[in-house]
Amino acid sequence: xxxxxxxxxxxxxxxxxxxxxxxxxxxxxxxxxxxxxxxxxxxxxxxxxxxxxxxxxxxxxxxxxxxxxxxxxxxxxxxxxxxxxxxxxxxxxxxxxxxxxxxxxxxxxxxxxxxxxxxxxxxxxxxxxxxxxxxxxxxxxxxxxxxxxxxxxxxxxxxxxxxxxxxxxx
Numbered sequence: 001x002x003x004x005x006x007x008x009x010x011x012x013x014x015x016x017x018x019x020x021x022x023x024x025x026x027x028x029x030x031x032x033x034x035x036x037x038x039x040x041x042x043x044x045x046x047x048x049x050x051x052x053x054x055x056x057x058x059x060x061x062x063x064x065x066x067x068x069x070x071x072x073x074x075x076x077x078x079x080x081x082x083x084x085x086x087x088x089x090x091x092x093x094x095x096x097x098x099x100x101x102x103x104x105x106x107x108x109x110x111x112x113x114x115x116x117x118x119x120x121x122x123x124x125x126x127x128x129x130x131x132x133x134x135x136x137x138x139x140x141x142x143x144x145x146x147x148x149x150x151x152x153x154x155x156x157x158x159x160x161x162x163x164x165x166x167x168x169x170x
Contacts, residue, residue, distance in 0.1 A: 080145035097141045102134070109137040115157050122161045136160045 081096070087108060088094040094104060111119060123133060140152045140160035147156065 076146050079148065080142065083145045083148070084142075097138045097145070100138055100141075105134060105137055109141045109152060111137075111152060111157065115152060115154060118154065118157055119161070122164075126164070128164065132164055136164060139163055 084096050094100060100108065122128060140156045143156040143159055144152045
């Protein structure tokens with residue numbers, strides 16, 4: 001399955017005219033991005049990120065204070081891909097977590113009782129679709145792989161849920 005990406009750029013004119021707050025929301029409190037894309041289309045995107053403008057001082061700063069470098073991130077990604085290759089070695093047509101079938105999802109994305117409760121609460125409070133449910137589990141499994149965890153822990157699940165922030169109004 002090819003990876004898909006999309007982006008929504010907030011109109012700079014809105015920001016300059018003071019119609020848009022610093023957090024990317026208009027004065028009514030609704031996210032601009034969520035008003036400009038249909039729910040069913042947004043439902044098919046795995047990760048929703050709100051990326052604020054970067055301050056000039058941050059761009060020119062020399063000290064990056066303990067941030068993980070590109071080489072370290074690359075090593076973690078390669079290790080996670082290796083974990084996925086081993087996991088799906090006997091599965092035709094499933095190269096990564098994103099391509100998991102419903103049966104594989106149940107097998108490889110099991111949650112403990114606390115995780116099940118957290119996901120249930122997110123589904124109820126944010127009115128997520130069944131498609132969003134499966135995508136949350138796939139992203140949580142990938143986050144666990146990036147941390148070399150055998151099972152999806154609470155932190156990975158909550159991060160995956162947070163990546164659905166544009167799905168429904170917060």
